[in-house]
Amino acid sequence: MKQDPAQALRDTGVRVTRQREALLKVLTEAEDHPDAAELHRRARTLDDSLSLATVYRTLSVLEREGVVLRLALENGGARYEVADAPHHDHIVDLDSGQITEFRSEKIEQLQREIAAELGYDIVHHRMELYCRKKT
Amino acid sequence: MKQDPAQALRDTGVRVTRQREALLKVLTEAEDHPDAAELHRRARTLDDSLSLATVYRTLSVLEREGVVLRLALENGGARYEVADAPHHDHIVDLDSGQITEFRSEKIEQLQREIAAELGYDIVHHRMELYCRKKT
DNA sequence: GTTCATGCAAATTGTTTGCACTAAT
């Protein structure tokens, strides 16, 4: 499933550059949901010339191409993930900041029904549960 | 239900100023979901000395007091609504930008179950359906 | 050889803050 970054880039038709490979590799290997600055920090270890501007430009290209997803959580900057997994939503642990992914076909179905009743088709949606560990 | 802005302010224990009354009145009467700049524009017609800084400060106070809700949609700045209606979520029309409110107890119930399974209590959540009118 | 991507620094946008002043209590 997790294919080579260079190949993924080639598949989208954009130019394969050192910088893009570094960024995509780092994002593919990330277990968490890093923001642009953090991706910059990590990818710099693979290509120390990489600038933050390029990180933003690349993320924006890859988002347009459907390769990465941008999460806009409540506070702070955007966070990113590779779009290789099936669609899912997020639980944010308010204390640790940890993000857990989940998926509910039942909820998605209900969402579709609600939208349809109002004459809408859902293009995409976002759902985040801001939680605290049960005591 | 929609009580007098001055009273609402008094109830929260903060000082009742011309500026706050103007802002809260404008927000209470808003049918849409304005952002800070738009609220500033509208409230200025009631109090032309009102500054944008005060708009932000007041919104932040009122959010802390539970009188207003801040929506952080996908793009652009935050949008606001008074917290007088029961909890609901939003459908965003991608073409017109129009925001429709909806509510699904079924979905909320499922959300709680999902969170509980992972050992979490939901503190709050957000769900937005980005839609296009059915053709 | 063209065209696209990059680095850098400067610009933008949305929001926050320090400070001296004014108004609500």
Added chain:
DNA sequence: ATTAGTGCAAACAATTTGCATGAAC
């Protein structure tokens, strides 16, 4: 009188952009 709230301008953080250089095709 005391304390909280305000306007203004400057400070900020996240992100974007113009431009000259450099690398991918």
